[in-house]
Amino acid sequence: MKYQPINKELFCHNRRNFARQLKASSIAVFHSNDFMPTNADGTMAFRQNSDLFYLSGIDQEESILLLFPDSKDEKMKEVLFVRESNEHILVWEGYKLTKEQAREVSGIQTVFWLQDFKQVLNALMSEAEHVYLNTNEHLRAVIEVETRDARFVKWCREAYPLHKYERSAPIMHYLRAIKSDLEIELIKKACQITELGFRRLLQFIRPGVMEYEIEAEICHEFIRNRSRGPAYSSIIASGANACILHYADNSRECKDGDLLLMDFGAEYANYAADMTRTVPVNGTFTKRQREVYEAVLRVMKAATQMLVPGNSLDQYHAFVGTVMENELIKLDLLNESDVRNQDPAKPLYKKYFMHGTSHFLGLDVHDVGNKYRPFEAGMVFTCEPGIYIREEGIGVRLENDLLVTKNGAVDLMKNIPLEASDIEQLMNKSK
Template identity: 50%
Template sequence: MRFECLSSEFFSGNRSRLMEAMPEGAMALLHSNDVMPTSADGVMPFVQDSDMIYLSGIDQEETVLLLYPSAPDPKQREILFVRRTDEHLAIWEGEKFTKEAATLRSGVQNVQWTENFDGLFGQLVVQADEVLLNSNEHARAACGVETRAMRLNRECQAKYPLHRYGRLAPLLHVLRAVKQEEEVQAIRRACAITEAGFRRVLGMMAPGVGEWEVEAEYTHEFLKSGSRGHAYSPIVGGGKNACVLHYVSNHERLQAGDLVLMDVGAECSHWNADMTRTVPVSGKYTERQAEVYNAVLEVMRYAASIVKPGVMPKEYTQLVLEKVQQALIGLGLIDAAEAADQDDSKPLVRRYFMHGVSHHLGLDVHDVAPSNEAFAEGHVITIEPGIYIREENIGIRIENNYRITADGVEDLMATIPVEIEEIERLMAR
């Protein structure tokens, strides 16, 4: 196998925890993602809904998971529906899950063909007091197209209008935020693959190299290592492009004397890494570049020193912004007197640091978590401060991934070079 799937016990445990959190008499319904079209007869590579992966491990279209812990018949408390496979489908599309294989992967004993879903659901839904429907409730979600879940949820509500409906997402956000050991191990492997890509890239970096060539080196290393590839669209921005926060075209050549910002991460077994490093194209930082780089590195280490269970993200972010402001004053970018008299609604720090400090990481790169709740043991987050000085063509971001422990954090990227001296030494080899 290209990569190891997490154990069926992991998926079974996730379902058990979810069902324990569901209201008495409730039924939960989850759908896989659609296969999305491009044009003509083309389709995009299939990407499974993360909740479906978390609860079943089934990475296949036309999958439905029904959880009904109060069902009188124990065999109907967990039902997994998968697309019927046959010889014709195997010839044209390749191997699909048989019922037996779906059980081995997910731990669900009752596996049915998706074509039988409507009839069986109709028999069971009339017994339920409430139906919990799943949807994408990520705070930054922007759904410009109707998903399979949205479409089938609407059809369910139209067909059974007298039922009481509820939201499944808040329960899943609580569960998914706390990473279990198998998840952490998958993230560790993703970090290790990302590190291998970074070390590979340091050996080929030079003026004239295309940003796309740097991306290709990461891609090669990720795929060679068993990853399905990049966890997200990689950012490889040289010079002025490093100051564009979501620069993903990666279409220009690197210039001597510039910095190149690389925001990349490998996927492993569906879990993700998210790293940023900013290195000198010519192999050595200028005095000014080094000054800004070390200021960003100091902020990242400060942020890591104050994260622990019980800390509220909003308060943590404010402390980090104050540290960034001190750095900007030290770099001569903000006047101390001006900072003391600034309008709090328009903080000066945002001239040079425009994005967030941290986000949760897991099955999704910007992973789900309960809103407005404190950090907790078992959370995995990024820490990614940056300073972007467009007038100087300097954009620097440094980002590592951290597991929150009982009394602080564990740096999951501690072995990835980050000090100026080590980066320059590796680039000189």
């Protein structure tokens, strides 16, 4: 892996917390992700299952974690299974974890080769009453490919039909929503790498540059700083493209007078950063562009003040909607009387600001967490208001990552330029 070794206490801490949530006499099983196919014999780059990584730190395919806190055998309370290597695998794929390396990474002392899994599981199932199975229960998940976890769910229920089955996902969503100090440091590292990428771009962007050239600069800076690359597909949207929320082509020429909306973030040790900045291609905002930019920035600053313990996402988004309405009225995009008489179920501001303001952030860009759970210290959210005026070809979105603390929100991207004047100054520094 490109990233530096992680303190295994992170994963030991996570397993202890998870074990406390289980019913008595319970086994929980977590599988790694598959290598996903492309075409012919091709595969996509491997990305570990977030839950398995959270509990073990193992970043390798064909790995299984088995937790049995009430096992009568102390050595079988935590068991890890990893792929056994051989000369053929070494030549064609490279090094795999040894048992000792797996112990060092995870803090789990009992490590078997993968082929021993069914035999070990069978011996332990006779002691267990409940089995916790892992599934992807993210609200936005569209699941069309069967995962290793899903295949195991079917096999296990057929092989052991008389056990009582439980879901791991609610526990994982609850635990993963609160970041430990070690996790926060990893997210900060991802944010720092993202800052390096953005500062590089401020000296690179100019009329005539292609959106994909900007994307290439991002990848270059990320990888050279130990990131695997972007945590998600970078959005590099110039001109009217900025009004397409999930624009992905990144193929247009950036032209003089355009705004350029860039939504990107580095991944570090599987943890994500998520940032958006909107800049003038020629280095100077027009009067109208700046008006819209400043309006979005005011909404962002107001929203940040609401990311405090006790608030909820529904309350938060309702507040942000009201602030956005006032800004859109000032921009002559909404009429004050129309807003007063609008259908509350169909707020008028949605024409210009149609997405949510914040989402959980962590091992996944849209991280797991219960939207109805009040904010608590240790949660990390994005804050990303935007205004999109299709008829004017103007799209502005600004986004930072924020840690909720008992004393208010801490901006993990506070060092990344955000004020319009700072953006202009840095872009024109070498001109």
